[in-house]
Amino acid sequence: MRCCVGGLLLAMAGIESAHADAKLPKAAVSYRDHPNGSKECANCSHYIRAIGAADPEAPGRCQIVAGPVGPQGYCIVYAERNPKNGC
Numbered sequence: 328m329r330c331c332v333g334g335l336l337l338a339m340a341g342i343e344s345a346h347a348d349a350k351l352p353k354a355a356v357s358y359r360d361h362p363n364g365s366k367e368c369a370n371c372s373h374y375i376r377a378i379g380a381a382d383p384e385a386p387g388r389c390q391i392v393a394g395p396v397g398p399q400g401y402c403i404v405y406a407e408r409n410p411k412n413g414c
């Protein structure tokens with residue numbers, strides 16, 4: 328499902344020949360480095376925490392958006408993580 332959402336967003340952003348692993352530029356999803364209320368990357372199902380980082384505020388990665396994203400960032404693709412299964 329996430330792959331389908333990413334493909335749809337790529338199409339909406341006008342990116343025609345996207346590779347399956349292509350990610351959206353931050354500008355296309357209105358990424359910002361501060362939360363939208365309680366919505367932030369750290370509790371988004373697309374967020375991938377930095378592996379081995381001692382600092383919990385260290386930037387991680389996103390399954391959909393290109394480049395590093397901060398745990399307190401936010402974008403329009405935000406999808407709340409299910410606390411029961413972590414997805």
Ligand code: SF4
Pocket residue numbers: 358367368369371372373374375388389390391392396400401402403404405406
């Ligand atoms: S989809 Fe947006 S809110 Fe979610 S982790 Fe990626 S950049 Fe953050």
